[in-house]
Amino acid sequence: MLPVITISREFGSGGHSIGKAVAEKLGIPFYDSEIVEHVASESGFAKDFIEEKGEYASRLSQLFGGPLRATPEGNEQDKIYKIQAEIIKKVAHEGPCVIVGRCADYILEEEDLNVMNVFIHAAEPFRKKRIMLRYGQNGIEIEERLKQKDKRRKTYYRFYTDRQWGDYHNYQLNLDSGYLGEDYCVELICKTAEKMSK
Amino acid sequence: MLPVITISREFGSGGHSIGKAVAEKLGIPFYDSEIVEHVASESGFAKDFIEEKGEYASRLSQLFGGPLRATPEGNEQDKIYKIQAEIIKKVAHEGPCVIVGRCADYILEEEDLNVMNVFIHAAEPFRKKRIMLRYGQNGIEIEERLKQKDKRRKTYYRFYTDRQWGDYHNYQLNLDSGYLGEDYCVELICKTAEKMSK
Numbered sequence: 540m541l542p543v544i545t546i547s548r549e550f551g552s553g554g555h556s557i558g559k560a561v562a563e564k565l566g567i568p569f570y571d572s573e574i575v576e577h578v579a580s581e582s583g584f585a586k587d588f589i590e591e592k593g594e595y596a597s598r599l600s601q602l603f604g605g606p607l608r609a610t611p612e613g614n615e616q617d618k619i620y621k622i623q624a625e626i627i628k629k630v631a632h633e634g635p636c637v638i639v640g641r642c643a644d645y646i647l648e649e650e651d652l653n654v655m656n657v658f659i660h661a662a663e664p665f666r667k668k669r670i671m672l673r674y675g676q677n678g679i680e681i682e683e684r685l686k687q688k689d690k691r692r693k694t695y696y697r698f699y700t701d702r703q704w705g706d707y708h709n710y711q712l713n714l715d716s717g718y719l720g721e722d723y724c725v726e727l728i729c730k731t732a733e734k735m736s737k
Numbered sequence: 738m739l740p741v742i743t744i745s746r747e748f749g750s751g752g753h754s755i756g757k758a759v760a761e762k763l764g765i766p767f768y769d770s771e772i773v774e775h776v777a778s779e780s781g782f783a784k785d786f787i788e789e790k791g792e793y794a795s796r797l798s799q800l801f802g803g804p805l806r807a808t809p810e811g812n813e814q815d816k817i818y819k820i821q822a823e824i825i826k827k828v829a830h831e832g833p834c835v836i837v838g839r840c841a842d843y844i845l846e847e848e849d850l851n852v853m854n855v856f857i858h859a860a861e862p863f864r865k866k867r868i869m870l871r872y873g874q875n876g877i878e879i880e881e882r883l884k885q886k887d888k889r890r891k892t893y894y895r896f897y898t899d900r901q902w903g904d905y906h907n908y909q910l911n912l913d914s915g916y917l918g919e920d921y922c923v924e925l926i927c928k929t930a931e932k933m934s935k
Binding site: 658660662705706707708710711712713714715718719723727731734 | 853856858860903904905906908909910911912913916917921925929932933
């Protein structure tokens, strides 16, 4: 049986597209914003709100460096985290799949499952160019967006896992999509997942 | 043409053996302690001394956290670093090869070369077991050795590069040899090197 594949990624590295292509190629479910739907139906929160709070540290707590829990926003974020974690465990136990972001590598660590954690990153020029092509924004906005998104993902991950986002200890495969190319990353992850089938 | 492959590795992860097997499979030169020979002939220092000072921060400066340069030992370490860096650049320009450790990823960064930086790591139980099998030491010694070796490599790397050892930004391929297995790591690196030929 194929492993459950979690994908963490720097913003603009193509991690989402790579994960989607891996899932399609292997014929297994893909979960990214799909998880939001489940969380919405279980929590009653709006999808946009979950999308934002389910992977990014809120701006306020990040700016002041205080614990997220000290604000009502933090309490809601905690609630979303818990529901999301339960959903991630549930889908992972249903069978092999690809899960993007949301601390899935940490959440599944203690589960009795074959999990392969992948981290995708790329040099800044590559990521800027990719975002330009996809979203057509100007240079300054992109730079700011890159920094903010990664910082908030990092802070979110740190808060809930007490680990460092991107730390090599937590990933079995850590790939530079800028150097390797998206297609080859897909090929490499699929091949490795097949190899690691148990 | 194949890229120059640098391999950084946690102690006990099998990085040396993996690098050697990659070089053999690709039919390109392999440099690990081989570099020591060159440094010895150019510096006049003894091989053991270079082996120690060419990749590990000296114990004294590490313990007190002071700069390596403040001691005569530090000055010698600097001299070895410089000669070693020149040798690494020289062999890399001669053609595709595998270079293990010695900040080669950093040293070659500004060179006009196709360089693929690989980092090999593994969970502690795997590394302990591997060292036991190879060196037959007892559990306590191994634990201490693992910590010391990695700490001194990390400190050495930090001192000369001002970067963090193992930081994903600096590697195109970061592999968990404990999960993936040594043979598959070799296969993966060879396949990727061939793919990245220019």
